[in-house]
Amino acid sequence: MNIVKHLRESNYQSSRKKQYYRRNQRINAYLSTIIFAALIGTYLDLLLVGAGLYSFPKRPFSEVFTINILFTLCILPLLSLIIIFVLTRLHKLLRYLFLFICSLFVYIVEQTAEQYGLFIHSTYWKHEFSLFGYFLFLIFIWKFYSWLDN
Template sequence: MNTVKHSNDSRLQPWRKRRLTFWDRRYLPAALLAGLVGTYSDLLFVGMGLYEFPLRPFPQIFPINIVFTLGVLPLCVMIFLYYGSQVTKWGKLGIILFISLLVPILEKLAEQLGYFVHSENWQHIYSFFGYLFFLIWIDHFNHWVKSRKSRA
C-alpha cells in the first residue's frame, strides 16, 4: 500500500482534516428530543390514520419510518441549530419559515416517490404549522439547555 506524504519542498499547505461543522455536542439534547417527538407524533398520526409510510424499514415491527424520525430528523435539527446560531433572531425566524414552507413541498415529493401516503382529511398546511411550532420549540429548548449549562 502506498501512502502519499506532504513534500517538504512544496509551497502548498497540507490539507487539514475537516469535520462536520454542525456536529457539535451542544446540539445533541435538542436533536435527541426532536427524534423522540418526531417518532411519537408519527406514531400518533399513523395510529389516527392521517398518513402512512408504505416504504419503510422493518415494516413488520414499526408502522413509521424510523430512519427519518431517528436519523434524518435529528441530523436536520442539528444543521438547523448550527446555522440558526450563526444568524440574528430575524434570520433564524426566516430559516424557520423557509423550512416550514419547504416541508409541504417535500411531502408532496415523498408522496410521488411512494414513501408517504396521506388520508383525504390531511391538508399540507398542517405540516407547515406543525414544523413551524416544532422548530420554534426545539430552538427554545436548545437555548434553555445552553443557559442551564452556562449557569452550572
C-alpha cells in the same frame, strides 16, 4: 519602569476552564436537542399514523414499526442539528424567517415524497398542517436548545 509579570494566582487557568465548560455545555445542548427532536418526531408520527392521518408504505422494518424509523431516528435529528447550527449564527429576526423557509421546504418535499409513494395521506390531511406543524416543531426545538445552552 513597571514590569508586568504573570502571576501563578492569575485567572488564566480559570478562563481556560470556563471555555472548556462552555464548549461541553454547548455539545451537551446539541446532543440533548437532537435526541429530544427524535423523540418528539417519533411520538408525533406514532400518534398521527395511529390516528390514520398518514402512513409510510415504504419504510425499513415495516413488519415491526408502523412509522419510518429511518426518518425519525436519523434524518430528523441530523436536519435538526444542522438547523440549530445555522440558527446559532443568525440574527433573531432572521431565525424565524429561516425556520419558516425550512418549513416551506418540508412542505414541498412532503408532497414530492407522496408522489414517489413514500407517504400516503388520508383525505382529511391538508399539507398546510405540515407547513405550520414543522414551523412550530422547529421553534420548539430551537427554544429547547436555547434553554439548555443558557
